[in-house]
Amino acid sequence: MVIYGVALLAFSSLLGLVLGDWLGALIGVKANVGGVGFSMILLISLTAWLTKRGWFQPLSASGVVFWSGMYIPIVVAMAAQQNVLAAIKGGPLAFLAGAIGVVLSFALVPLIARIGRPKRPEEK
Amino acid sequence: MIDLLNQAFVKNGLLTGFVVVGGLMWFAYFLADRLTRGRIHGSAIAVFGGLVLAYVGGRLTGGKNGLADLPVFAGIGLLGGNMLRDFSIVATAYGASFDDLKKSGLPVVVALFAGVIVSFLCGAAVAVAFGYRDAVSIATIGAGAVTYIVGPVTGAALGATSEVIALSIAAGLVKAIIVMIATPLVAKVIGLDNPHTAMIYGGTVGTNSGVAAGLAATDPKLVPYGVMAATFYTGLGCLLAPSVLYLATRLIFPH
Structure with a gap:
């Protein structure tokens, strides 16, 4: 049934977020640390385990796949409720503080991506 | 008549949100296809459109939740809120490689x-x-x-x-x-x-x-x-x- 997939997804999400809150409290930080990440690992492991035993049928999977397909529209709805006005009102200081960091972060990505990537023969 | 319509939109906020975002997505993909011949992805235009709407909403209401501060579009707030965002992000992990x-x-x-x-x-x-x-x-x-x-x-x-x-x-x-x-x-x-x-x-x-x-x-x-x-x-x-x-x-x- 479709609800099995939705329920499994909701269960993984909840448990992961709780773990993230705990980890945050544990290291004394007022934020969720890794919650969505834990939820994802839970979902991947649970569905793999259940599928191997034949307990996770395609119809159940469609309950997960639907929500994964809703992701982009949900992100668009999220964009539509950002405080764009405050970002613009922050003036040049806020703009530069945000923008310069983004540019440098983007520039770092290809550099850090070299670590741990399987080396090609032409690289030493 | 307008009042009744307005009431129905407000009362069924999440459904209004689906319609608005669905329309925005369609329009964005249409623009991506026709104006940029697919060079800019439709969802990129849709996200940008969302930000523009957020700015308009902020100007109209002075609130900090963009379009969602207009009562008619409050459902956008639920649709794009933290709960459903995290829920659907977790769903994208299905099929990802461990x-x-x-x-x-x-x-x-x-x-x-x-x-x-x-x-x-x-x-x-x-x-x-x-x-x-x-x-x-x-x-x-x-x-x-x-x-x-x-x-x-x-x-x-x-x-x-x-x-x-x-x-x-x-x-x-x-x-x-x-x-x-x-x-x-x-x-x-x-x-x-x-x-x-x-x-x-x-x-x-x-x-x-x-x-x-x-x-x-x-x-x-x-x-x-x-x-x-x-x-x-x-x-x-x-x-x-x-x-x-x-x-x-x-x-x-x-x-």
Whole structure:
């Protein structure tokens, strides 16, 4: 049934977020640390385990796949409720503080991506 | 008649949200197809359209939730709120490869630390350039350049003024919005076309909503990898900014 997939997804999400809150409290930080990440690992492991035993049928999977397909529209709805006005009102200081960091972060990505990537023969 | 219609839209807010976002998506994909011949991804235009609507909403109501502050569009707030956002992001992990995730472990840790520290330094440097000389304000604005959550958390912990906290939130918002818009444009240049780089990107850039929307507009298949790494970014920022990074700032500006 479709609800099995939705329920499994909701269960993984909840448990992961709780773990993230705990980890945050544990290291004394007022934020969720890794919650969505834990939820994802839970979902991947649970569905793999259940599928191997034949307990996770395609119809159940469609309950997960639907929500994964809703992701982009949900992100668009999220964009539509950002405080764009405050970002613009922050003036040049806020703009530069945000923008310069983004540019440098983007520039770092290809550099850090070299670590741990399987080396090609032409690289030493 | 108009009243009745209006009432129905408000009462069934989530359904109104589906219709509005569905219409926006259709229009964005139509524009992407006709105007840019698919060179700019439809979802990138849709996200940008969402931001424009958020600005319009903010101008009309003066509130801070963009379009969702208009009662008719309150359902957008539920649809794009944290609960459904996290729920659908987790769903994208279905079918992601565990091995790809594990392989990138160490470089992601490097990316997280490098991303938080570099963003903090940029924000702090800009604060100094604009005349701030006290460590609390400099660190709070630096923290805002990490994410718009790290900024106020740090500001509250250090006792920054509300003006500085507002600036730090604005810096974080600017970052998230630029990431949303710029990611699909620079994706090719930074090699963002595989799970490994997506995780590094998520760890370095970090701001949750920016990464989520930026990757969606680049390649939805990469979303779970980037988000998986980014999910630790704000937490790490909240850990480092009010402690180590603030203390380092105070060494240079001892007030």
